[in-house]
Amino acid sequence: MGQFGAFGVISGAILILAACQTPTPAPDPEAEHPAGQVAVLPTELLSPPSAEAALELYYRTLPEDFFPRAPRGVSLPGQGDILTRILVGSCLDEERPESRVMQTIAGEQADLFLMIGDNVYGDMNGKGYISNQATLDELRESFSDLAARADFQAVRARLPMMVAWDDHDYGANDAGREFPFRRLAERIHERFWGLENEDVGAWPGTYYARTFGPEGQRVQVIMLDTRFFRSPLTPTDEWGKKGKERYVPSSSEGQDMLGNDQWTWLENQLQQPADLRLVVSSIQILPTDGHGFEAWSRLPAEQERLYGLISETEAEGVVFVSGDRHTAFLYQSDTALPYPVSEITASSINVSFAQTNAEIDSAQLGEGYAPDNFGAIEIDWENGTVRLAIKGDTGETVNETVVPFRTPAAN
Template sequence: MKVQALVAVGALSLASCATQDGGSVFPNLFEPAPTSAVEALNRYYEDFPESQLPKAPEGLPLPASDAVISRVLVASCNDEELESPTLARLAEEDADLFLMIGDNVYGDRDGRNYAINDVELTELRESFSDLKDRPEFQAVRAKFPMMVAWDDHDMGQNDGGKDFPFKALAERVHETFWGLTDEDVGQWPGTYYARAFGPEGKRVQVIVLDTRFFRSELTPTDEYGAVGKERYMPPPAGAYQDMLGSAQWTWLQNQLQAPADIRLVVSSIQVMPTTHGWEAWSTMPEERQRLFDMIKKTGADGVVFLSGDRHTGFIYEERGVLPYAANELTASSLNVSFATETSERDTRQIGAGFPPENYGAVEIDWDAKKISLVLKDTNGQTARRNDIAFSEIGVD
């Protein structure tokens, strides 16, 4: 039975409940009764007490809009219940910005978020509370300005998408923790946002996508565990699926038309590879092509994709899908490594995948007119690297 059905009766019953602070869930007695479980939940979540939502230690402000950005750190997949020497090592780096791009906590490990009796996402909130107390995390908050994306485990449902019934509260947890409630992203459904830094000729735009809140249900594999079909596969011909939702697609089109020289497009799941059956844009080929076509149509030069999720680091490069070489850096994971080697090989890969704990760096040399995508191991040593001339990604 789907989660939505499981929670329907309990969610509607919230109409007569009280919040933890003793306030009425629906304080306006003349407001019409909710017509669905989702509406009931969302009304309840609007009044969920902020005092019950954990907040990260206060971080540094983002760089000024005219600040030149030359080094950006990237990381994902951090289990807040475990020590993270790799995150501690990352905190010793020098950088202008740190992007924490998904599975920043694992808030669904106990499975309670699938149950009707955890509509308040107890485990997820506990996970963020644990993260804020981690000394490694406190070190990076004190060291770097940060931008963040979420993925399934910090939304609260493994491989979850738009049908996750508790996503409205999960969004509040995310935006409250990261101090985004009063930002533009806090004013619309979903967690996508963008910022730009630097003057004309040295402008870096960071576009953080939300590949969860609006994403359609994935197509299950017909051969579980088979190489290339591990969990999911593309849908049958003619099936409709959506990765970003109409509002976010429109927003992205506008962002791609904004002036920028280098555009770091953050997707919590991988964009370019097509040879595996784990979550990725390749499970929705038409949406993947829609992304490439939008970049072409808007004339957006300098796009580089950044992703996480895979518990293995990868660097990719491919020609032909964009007007210039398409490049992607997958940095994963900080402290949830499952192997030391991988046989996975995509024709787009630059070198072998790197499964040990890792983080990434985007190094921009404005004088030499090149950008480097770097994977670093837990000791801060370079494990993989791809140096790219600006001219290869359409930048003068």
């Protein structure tokens, strides 16, 4: 008997259409719906324009209890609230024991916590990568496991949160727009985090922004989606070679990181009034020559497009925030924007791969920090500076930099 009964009638037809993209077993078409109801086959399924469109019709039929939900969290700060300390983290494997980093974060004083990708490992089952069904069973189970964790519950109860996703909570390692089940992954993400009725729930992709604080002390947090619209990366021709470990920069004219709608939205956001702008990307933005893993540098035309857009909109006070790398880093570039710009990479919460990391990028400030960690962004409104700090698992500072976010004329 299938888990969702008569919904298998719909999904069985759809999965035939999707088979050319990702082989997956279909739910049992003979099963009965748990409530005894019979699903009505939408007429659009008789001639869907694409496999993804057919899947989308199926996903619209899924009941609410299909989706896991996070514990109720603390409300975001109000538009007039002044922010002085923001925490950031990424890479939390929900199958591992309770995290000292999460326990430490739950005890920290902060105005906001940014959980910026790989918030679960929903494309793995503890034994390695899996081939997901169209119903993304492992991803949904991973979010359910996250919701049940005491350390996560403690953070939810203490700190307001904003979220972004990366590949492992998107549903497929290193995947972009080619992932055939991305629309269900989006629904899972938005419902788990309670975003389905917000503005982000009204458009494809998971990007959104919020602004906090009065004039002169406004913080804008821009959460980008670097998965849903991203074109495929170019695989390396020398697997594992330093600087070319997985991918090489693309020369394709059709490369895309954000998609047309998100690019237009970002342009509008950068023109909104703000004193400090945190541009959050699940993958790194500034590094160019230190590694060959996922990063904006693998799509160099898109990296330059981002820099150009920030410059053209005259958006000041930009600080980049990223995760993904299983090592924490600080970076600064004097050439990417018309003013020096910094980036903090905070990773990982509990998926450290080593105790040391010898990676060096031309924009890097100090050594990378490989053990479990989180980041802190501390704002000094009086002096117009922001302190970017890498914190160890018990909250000790292991690397930091202080950078201005106002031009001299604005002080």
